[in-house]
Amino acid sequence: MPWHPLRYRHPLQPYRWSTETRVAQRRTGSTTTNLRLPNISSALALRTHHDEQNTAIEVAGSVRTVRKQKSRAFLSIGDGSTVDVLQAVLHPDQAQGLSTGAFVSVRGLWQASPPGKKQSHELQAQRVTLIGAADSEKKYQTAEYLRTVPHLRLRLPIQALLARLRSESDFLLAQFFRDRDFLRLQPPIITSSDCEGAGEVFAVAAEVATPASPGDGEQATIREGGFFRKPTFLTVSSQLHLEAYMHEHPKVWTLSPTFRAEKSDTPRHASEFQMLEVEFRTQNVAEVMDLVEDMIRSLVQGLRKKSFLEELMAAKITWEQSGTDRLESDCQHLSSRWDGLEKTSWPRITYEAAMRLLQDSFKSGESEFIHEPNKDAGLHLEHEKYIATKVGLGQPVFVTDYPRAIKPFYMLPSELKTEQGDTPETVACFDLLLPEVCEVVGGSLREHRLQHLEAAMSRRHLDLRPTHDNSGTTKDLNTGPAGVLGGNLQWYVDLRRFGSVPHGGFGSGFDRILCYLSGIRNIKDVIPWPRHYGKCDC
Numbered sequence: 001m002p003w004h005p006l007r008y009r010h011p012l013q014p015y016r017w018s019t020e021t022r023v024a025q026r027r028t029g030s031t032t033t034n035l036r037l038p039n040i041s042s043a044l045a046l047r048t049h050h051d052e053q054n055t056a057i058e059v060a061g062s063v064r065t066v067r068k069q070k071s072r073a074f075l076s077i078g079d080g081s082t083v084d085v086l087q088a089v090l091h092p093d094q095a096q097g098l099s100t101g102a103f104v105s106v107r108g109l110w111q112a113s114p115p116g117k118k119q120s121h122e123l124q125a126q127r128v129t130l131i132g133a134a135d136s137e138k139k140y141q142t143a144e145y146l147r148t149v150p151h152l153r154l155r156l157p158i159q160a161l162l163a164r165l166r167s168e169s170d171f172l173l174a175q176f177f178r179d180r181d182f183l184r185l186q187p188p189i190i191t192s193s194d195c196e197g198a199g200e201v202f203a204v205a206a207e208v209a210t211p212a213s214p215g216d217g218e219q220a221t222i223r224e225g226g227f228f229r230k231p232t233f234l235t236v237s238s239q240l241h242l243e244a245y246m247h248e249h250p251k252v253w254t255l256s257p258t259f260r261a262e263k264s265d266t267p268r269h270a271s272e273f274q275m276l277e278v279e280f281r282t283q284n285v286a287e288v289m290d291l292v293e294d295m296i297r298s299l300v301q302g303l304r305k306k307s308f309l310e311e312l313m314a315a316k317i318t319w320e321q322s323g324t325d326r327l328e329s330d331c332q333h334l335s336s337r338w339d340g341l342e343k344t345s346w347p348r349i350t351y352e353a354a355m356r357l358l359q360d361s362f363k364s365g366e367s368e369f370i371h372e373p374n375k376d377a378g379l380h381l382e383h384e385k386y387i388a389t390k391v392g393l394g395q396p397v398f399v400t401d402y403p404r405a406i407k408p409f410y411m412l413p414s415e416l417k418t419e420q421g422d423t424p425e426t427v428a429c430f431d432l433l434l435p436e437v438c439e440v441v442g443g444s445l446r447e448h449r450l451q452h453l454e455a456a457m458s459r460r461h462l463d464l465r466p467t468h469d470n471s472g473t474t475k476d477l478n479t480g481p482a483g484v485l486g487g488n489l490q491w492y493v494d495l496r497r498f499g500s501v502p503h504g505g506f507g508s509g510f511d512r513i514l515c516y517l518s519g520i521r522n523i524k525d526v527i528p529w530p531r532h533y534g535k536c537d538c
Contacts, residue, residue, distance in 0.1 A: 039061075059123070061104070062155065064077065065085075072091065074089060075087070098130065109124045176299070187254055189235055201261055202261050234259035259271060260273075265532055268438075269523070270532050300341045348397070358373035361386065377406075385438060402429055409453075457489065
């Protein structure tokens with residue numbers, strides 16, 4: 001009977017024999033059921049009934065291993081639908097020309113394996129078709145080398161699993177925000193502003209060929225003033241553009257590419273990554289933190305229902321080259337991470353209280369920090385790890401109300417009062433720290449009052465003049481040391497000048513969250529096509 005995808009409901013559920021199949025068997029007198037399954041996961045989930053032992057199935061996938069003996073050969077076939085492999089038993093002649101990485105189609109009888117085998121069923125091959133030969137051999141490669149061949153690294157089972165984890169996480173996040181009436185947007189990638197003000201941006205320039213003649217004025221203008229007639233960059237954050245929607249839409253979000261020109265080659269940094277950013281109307285920073293907590297908890301619960309934790313632990317056991325004790329410890333550690341994210345009421349501590357905790361630990365000799373804690377210098381990675389461990393105890397930790405001087409200009413001042421009754425120089429913001437990975441989310445209330453925003457920008461020496469006048473002439477603007485490259489923030493001020501509304505939001509490194517959930521230590525191994533300082537392969 002022809003295979004139809006709608007007859008198979010879910011790859012992780014046993015196949016349900018259709019009425020049409022049984023009627024066809026009775027009509028023809030056949031005792032063999034023919035199934036062409038969509039993926040390896042479907043085949044492994046298939047369980048034959050006692051009266052249907054002669055089930056003929058056909059699967060296609062990549063050869064993981066091939067073992068040849070005198071009387072038979074064993075073929076392990078896999079694909080991206082699962083980290084598990086299907087074992088096929090072949091005649092030695094059928095295994096000729098097969099090697100690791102080759103793509104094959106195998107048809108045969110799906111039968112119970114002999115007692116003592118790990119896999120409950122195996123495929124007794126009747127026909128093997130080599131679809132794509134591979135000139136390769138099975139050998140160990142380091143993670144560093146695999147990053148240089150990302151187009152081939154995607155074929156690894158762990159990378160296939162990470163691709164499914166990324167896809168399902170995207171879907172669950174979209175579902176979470178849709179259920180809460182958030183509007184998903186597509187902000188621009190090319191911008192004339194540096195939201196963070198750190199100057200770590202990629203400039204955008206057009207490659208213009210040398211003009212054929214000196215009279216080619218347009219080409220010369222492009223070279224002189226740039227393609228857009230003003231300095232432009234790849235975005236470091238979509239926050240400012242999302243804020244433009246607050247007047248008409250109370251809740252918006254995006255998951256889009258972000259770029260940072262940091263010359264850092266650490267396991268936590270990449271030059272291109274996905275940033276999840278949210279803006280919504282609110283006057284309470286606690287509501288922003290509540291949304292972050294609910295979002296991550298909902299994500300973990302959804303992934304757990306799809307058995308991703310079990311698959312990740314199985315992948316670590318199968319593919320990591322380390323001892324048994326270490327593997328069991330890693331799996332338990334990964335499980336505890338997920339448990340910590342599902343707990344309610346994540347701890348919250350102010351920056352000032354966290355700094356006192358760090359300074360007391362440093363002075364008492366309990367901790368030997370490389371950088372002595374200093375409230376004016378911010379939190380270093382070692383400080384964040386200490387806070388996450390000491391305060392969080394395995395749970396995420398919110399650190400709130402940072403000093404205004406070390407945070408961007410657009411943040412609203414805190415409403416906290418000192419013991420003397422005056423307002424401290426802090427802003428209504430937070431960073432979310434996860435154990436080991438540390439900061440993965442940053443958020444705040446935004447300054448929505450025109451005069452206060454202009455004053456904050458003036459303190460940072462930000463030039464509010466437009467970068468071109470009405471005649472289209474480009475101006476040469478110089479910004480201060482904490483300025484925004486391009487000097488074009490007048491449009492952002494206009495959002496307040498022509499009517500604004502109290503609002504806040506946050507940004508989260510999507511890839512860092514995937515690192516934490518998967519237990520992968522290096523962000524470059526989670527990003528399918530990693531770009532970082534000195535490297536842009538493919």
